[in-house]
Amino acid sequence: MHFFFHLFQGANVSQLERDIGADQFPPNEHFFGLVNFGNTCYSNSVLQALYFCKPFREKILEYKARNKRTKETLLTCLADLFYSIATQKKKVGSIAPKKFIARLRKEKVEFDNYMQQDAHEFLNFLINHINEIILAERPQNGNSRHKPGSGDSVSSQSEPTWVHEIFQGILTSETRCLNCEAVSCKDEDFFDLQVDIDQNTSITHCLKCFSSTETLCGDNKFKCDNCVSYQEAQKRMRVKRLPLILALHLKRFKYMEQYNRHIKVSHRVVFPLELRLFNTSDDAVNPDRLYDLVAVVIHCGSGPNRGHYISIVKSHGFWLLFDDDMVDKIDASAIEDFYGLTSDIQKSSETGYILFYQSRDVPP
Amino acid sequence: MAVQVDGGSSDGGDPDELKTQFYTREGTYRLMTLSEYSRPNRVGYTNTQGNPSVRVSFVNLPDPSGNGDRICFNFGRELYVYVYKGVRKAADLTKPVDKKMYKGTNPTCHDFNSVTMTADTVSLLVGFSTGQIQLIDPIKKELSKLYNEERLIDKTKVTCIKWVPGSTNLFLASHSSGQLYVYNEELPCGTTAPHYQPFKQGDGYAIHTCKTKSTRNPLYRWVLGNEGCCINELAFSPCGSYLAVVSQDGFLRVFHYDTMELVGVARSYFGGFLCVCWSPDGRYVVVGGEDDLVTVWSFHERRVVARGQGHRSWVSVVAFDPFTSSCGSVKLNGSSGSNSKVDFSDSDSESSFEHKRTSSNSDMTCYRLGSVGQDTQLCLWDITEDVLRQPMCPRTRTTSTAGLGSLSGSKTLNGNGAPSASSVGSTTGSIVENVKCNNVVTNSVGSKDKGADHSSSNSHHSGSTLSQKLSVFGFGDRKEGHKRNFSLGPKSSSSSDKSHNSSTVKSTNSAADDPMRLIGTSTCPRFDECPLLEPLICKKIAHERLTALVFREDCFVTACQDGYVYTWARPGKLSGGGAGVSNLPSSPGHVSLGTSTPIRVSSGNGDGAGISPGAPTRNSPDLPESTGNTPTSIV
Numbered sequence: 001m002h003f004f005f006h007l008f009q010g011a012n013v014s015q016l017e018r019d020i021g022a023d024q025f026p027p028n029e030h031f032f033g034l035v036n037f038g039n040t041c042y043s044n045s046v047l048q049a050l051y052f053c054k055p056f057r058e059k060i061l062e063y064k065a066r067n068k069r070t071k072e073t074l075l076t077c078l079a080d081l082f083y084s085i086a087t088q089k090k091k092v093g094s095i096a097p098k099k100f101i102a103r104l105r106k107e108k109v110e111f112d113n114y115m116q117q118d119a120h121e122f123l124n125f126l127i128n129h130i131n132e133i134i135l136a137e138r139p140q141n142g143n144s145r146h147k148p149g150s151g152d153s154v155s156s157q158s159e160p161t162w163v164h165e166i167f168q169g170i171l172t173s174e175t176r177c178l179n180c181e182a183v184s185c186k187d188e189d190f191f192d193l194q195v196d197i198d199q200n201t202s203i204t205h206c207l208k209c210f211s212s213t214e215t216l217c218g219d220n221k222f223k224c225d226n227c228v229s230y231q232e233a234q235k236r237m238r239v240k241r242l243p244l245i246l247a248l249h250l251k252r253f254k255y256m257e258q259y260n261r262h263i264k265v266s267h268r269v270v271f272p273l274e275l276r277l278f279n280t281s282d283d284a285v286n287p288d289r290l291y292d293l294v295a296v297v298i299h300c301g302s303g304p305n306r307g308h309y310i311s312i313v314k315s316h317g318f319w320l321l322f323d324d325d326m327v328d329k330i331d332a333s334a335i336e337d338f339y340g341l342t343s344d345i346q347k348s349s350e351t352g353y354i355l356f357y358q359s360r361d362v363p364p
Numbered sequence: 365m366a367v368q369v370d371g372g373s374s375d376g377g378d379p380d381e382l383k384t385q386f387y388t389r390e391g392t393y394r395l396m397t398l399s400e401y402s403r404p405n406r407v408g409y410t411n412t413q414g415n416p417s418v419r420v421s422f423v424n425l426p427d428p429s430g431n432g433d434r435i436c437f438n439f440g441r442e443l444y445v446y447v448y449k450g451v452r453k454a455a456d457l458t459k460p461v462d463k464k465m466y467k468g469t470n471p472t473c474h475d476f477n478s479v480t481m482t483a484d485t486v487s488l489l490v491g492f493s494t495g496q497i498q499l500i501d502p503i504k505k506e507l508s509k510l511y512n513e514e515r516l517i518d519k520t521k522v523t524c525i526k527w528v529p530g531s532t533n534l535f536l537a538s539h540s541s542g543q544l545y546v547y548n549e550e551l552p553c554g555t556t557a558p559h560y561q562p563f564k565q566g567d568g569y570a571i572h573t574c575k576t577k578s579t580r581n582p583l584y585r586w587v588l589g590n591e592g593c594c595i596n597e598l599a600f601s602p603c604g605s606y607l608a609v610v611s612q613d614g615f616l617r618v619f620h621y622d623t624m625e626l627v628g629v630a631r632s633y634f635g636g637f638l639c640v641c642w643s644p645d646g647r648y649v650v651v652g653g654e655d656d657l658v659t660v661w662s663f664h665e666r667r668v669v670a671r672g673q674g675h676r677s678w679v680s681v682v683a684f685d686p687f688t689s690s691c692g693s694v695k696l697n698g699s700s701g702s703n704s705k706v707d708f709s710d711s712d713s714e715s716s717f718e719h720k721r722t723s724s725n726s727d728m729t730c731y732r733l734g735s736v737g738q739d740t741q742l743c744l745w746d747i748t749e750d751v752l753r754q755p756m757c758p759r760t761r762t763t764s765t766a767g768l769g770s771l772s773g774s775k776t777l778n779g780n781g782a783p784s785a786s787s788v789g790s791t792t793g794s795i796v797e798n799v800k801c802n803n804v805v806t807n808s809v810g811s812k813d814k815g816a817d818h819s820s821s822n823s824h825h826s827g828s829t830l831s832q833k834l835s836v837f838g839f840g841d842r843k844e845g846h847k848r849n850f851s852l853g854p855k856s857s858s859s860s861d862k863s864h865n866s867s868t869v870k871s872t873n874s875a876a877d878d879p880m881r882l883i884g885t886s887t888c889p890r891f892d893e894c895p896l897l898e899p900l901i902c903k904k905i906a907h908e909r910l911t912a913l914v915f916r917e918d919c920f921v922t923a924c925q926d927g928y929v930y931t932w933a934r935p936g937k938l939s940g941g942g943a944g945v946s947n948l949p950s951s952p953g954h955v956s957l958g959t960s961t962p963i964r965v966s967s968g969n970g971d972g973a974g975i976s977p978g979a980p981t982r983n984s985p986d987l988p989e990s991t992g993n994t995p996t997s998i999v
Contacts, residue, residue: 200740200909202677204656270677270738272635272654274614274879278891288883288890290634333540342413342908342925360880 016092019329025091026316032085033094033325037101041324042119045309046126047081047097048322049295049356052313053245057082059162067137074126075133077103094325119297119309120192120249120354127191131163167191169243172281175216177224179231184224187240192247192354199267200342203248203355204278206269211238211279238281242289246275246357253304262304266349268340271296273332275357291357298338299353309353312338383903388744390688391935395905396919398454399931401446403439404463415440416472416493416521417680417911418923422448423476427483434461436488436502437912438471439927443490445502451919451933462502469494473525480532487549489535491522497537499549511537511547516557517582518543524597528621529604534583538595542611545582553581560585566626568877569617586624589613590877596638602646606663610637614879616651616661628666631879631888633657638678643731644686648752650733652679658735658745658897660752667886669752674899676739677909685744685915687934688732736910736922743899751895905930 064079222233301307425432435448501507560572614632635654912923
């Protein structure tokens with residue numbers, strides 16, 4: 001399954017230190033691979049990407065420092081893992097995220113097997129779950145009661161957690177009734193944007209399409225409060241509040257009826273190292289936000305249930321490739337290998353799957 | 365009057381369909397299937413993703429027979445020079461003028477010297493992916509010199525190579541290391557790595573010379589931006605005095621070449637700038653990049669004056685069409701690049717424009733710009749000067765398109781154009797000009813209106829940008845309410861005009877490498893602070909990303925990452941039987957994206973496609989080397 005990246009296997013840990021150079025090696029930084037426990041690369045790749053999302057790592061380590069003795073949760077396991085990496089004596093090596101994986105399998109039955117899982121589903125679960133744990137651990141008072149998993153309206157009224165502060169943005173959906181011309185707006189929160197992709201496009205273009213106007217008609221008419229009836233309408237979704245870390249999920253697994261399964265879409269979608277959003281709403285709070293690409297989760301292989309996940313991250317100005325327990329320094333120009341394919345002939349591809357962009361106004 | 369017939373509407377309008385012809389207001393452009401240049405031994409699908417971009421250089425030799433056009437292009441490890449026969453005669457791929465195949469390195473860029481050429485000699489510079497530079501004569505084949513052979517000067521890829529305009533021996537080579545070197549082809553490169561001493565320093569750049577007793581190459585080393593920030597392309601102004609350089613750090617830097625003074629900068633909206641060109645009159649520099657935009661920068665005002673949105677991915681080449689651009693009644697057909705020397709058969713005077721604004725508001729100038737990108741699309745843009753003269757102001761784009769669905773175009777743009785024209789102090793905002801410009805916009809909206817109102821498809825091929833769609837759907841009124849807060853009377857716009865000037869000065873003085881500080885300045889206006897252009901046409905013309913675009917008198921030439929160089933005949937340039945036109949596949953035969961095998965448009969020229977290896981060509985296709993002196997360094 002890991003056929004492609006076996007060619008990296010020759011590189012041992014000291015090779016990485018040599019590649020970076022002793023004098024260039026960032027102080028207080030650790031590059032540790034994560035051991036694979038049988039198809040846990042979906043988790044390893046996402047964890048590495050998150051570890052190198054600096055604001056997230058800092059909050060996790062803060063949490064670790066604050067919470068001395070609590071009962072084991074997925075969050076404490078993640079905090080222990082991050083802490084363990086951050087406090088290693090050696091600069092490079094590998095580490096086994098045993099406790100985290102065990103806890104993950106207890107928390108979510110879908111992950112309790114040795115099947116390949118979807119990295120985005122895992123990211124989504126992890127972010128939401130951590131957020132719920134934080135909410136649940138808040139000091140209880142009279143009118144707020146949180147339980148993990150109870151996504152009721154109470155939690156949305158409470159103060160935002162640091163997970164919100166890092167990942168959460170707001171989408172505003174504007175709907176214009178074609179009968180009375182009235183425009184209604186509805187806001188919704190998001191932790192990541194799930195973006196359809198087209199062949200030979202850029203992520204910029206895909207985001208523009210994400211926010212392009214669609215017509216609600218036929219069975220999908222819009223219930224206009226003004227007209228008090230179902231009407232044809234025009235709708236678009238734009239970003240009203242831009243998150244600190246913008247996670248973009250490229251929808252590369254498409255259900256094909258003729259095959260009765262999901263197939264991988266290997267389209268070439270380029271993603272720049274620097275990004276601004278075109279699809280912001282008129283009343284957006286921070287539309288000029290400039291993002292830097294900090295991590296990419298890459299899917300290698302031909303389908304959602306086969307293949308492999310790796311990640312590339314930017315740390316202190318250079319790029320690293322994490323393939324489970326192996327870590328290699330790569331040239332920024334090698335990123336173009338992960339854009340995708342212009343032809344549909346080749347079955348297998350190594351393609352960017354989840355992009356992590358970090359806002360530049362975050363203190364590094 | 366400008367009338368655009370959308371070629372897409374006649375053949376179903378599928379944006380993923382490959383176009384072999386398209387219409388603009390001046391007529392029909394047709395792909396000349398017989399004028400297709402590629403390697404002679406055509407093979408099936410090969411993975412070309414990692415290859416360097418296929419670039420194209422032209423030269424017109426003073427050949428007494430009148431067939432002096434030569435074309436050079438690189439593909440993979442190979443480099444080809446052919447006689448270019450234009451639109452009238454079929455390409456003869458069996459007899460390349462020269463053909464080279466390199467070991468361990470790829471040619472990445474090339475440039476002919478049009479000063480020293482004669483009917484049977486020409487100097488061709490070739491840059492390589494491993495940093496070396498070769499000087500050859502593809503005709504005589506006697507000449508061959510190597511520069512940076514041992515890679516002591518720079519180990520990184522040569523990204524762009526250009527003869528200094530008018531010079532017999534000086535050339536510039538930029539590298540992905542972010543350095544730019546000036547070479548004299550007559551000087552040696554030395555046997556040791558050069559030691560440099562500072563020569564000149566400015567904001568965001570430094571220039572060094574070699575510290576040696578005897579003069580050696582490189583004569584100068586320019587370091588641009590932060591270390592290791594790849595220079596992507598450079599272009600000399602038509603007058604030869606100015607040098608525009610674009611880099612991966614998202615900057616356009618324009619220098620006075622002789623004094624080495626930085627005269628202006630622009631910053632991308634985001635991402636690297638990938639390509640650069642000058643308008644034929646030298647008044648505008650256009651850049652394209654990873655923000656999917658083409659950005660127009662005014663040389664005189666030193667500011668970004670417009671952006672164009674139409675590509676669906678990164679813009680890889682921008683080029684003005686000097687033959688379609690017009691300045692009042694005068695055609696701007698001065699040769700735009702150093703290597704695109706064209707002979708002028710028509711009697712139009714070749715107007716030479718200096719870097720002076722001769723008459724500020726005299727005639728209406730309309731520039732024709734072309735761009736190709738990684739989206740496999742060609743975009744053509746008509747840029748009128750009234751748009752470029754608008755001062756930087758918020759929410760311009762909404763006015764230019766809002767409500768077009770109901771209002772007549774001229775009305776809208778008059779409303780928009782009038783205040784801006786007066787704020788610049790020009791009195792030329794004549795109705796005729798506005799109407800002319802309007803038609804371009806209105807027509808593209810109109811075609812969209814008719815076509816795909818109900819399609820939820822997000823892929824469109826002709827000028828349907830987000831803002832335009834929204835205007836059609838009437839979100840405009842809400843935006844206009846928003847706009848009113850920022851609406852500019854002549855007073856406020858003149859004050860904002862002032863702030864442009866000051867911010868230009870500030871940005872050039874403080875190097876301002878920080879894009880966070882540049883946003884909202886004339887170096888990098890916010891997206892809605894400068895006019896947004898829409899393409900006249902936007903056509904998917906290839907399966908692979910496009911890598912070259914050259915406008916010639918009777919055609920334009922595009923190249924594709926898969927190694928094919930295509931010739932598109934201009935309207936009315938198909939006299940003498942119109943080779944290839946009758947062979948054009950009709951609509952059902954158009955190549956569509958869904959096919960899994962790459963289909964070439966059939967050339968109908970069987971002998972060209974199937975050259976036998978044993979054919980008595982001057983350079984047998986299977987020869988590994990045509991000369992023994994190729995750079996053979998192995999990385």
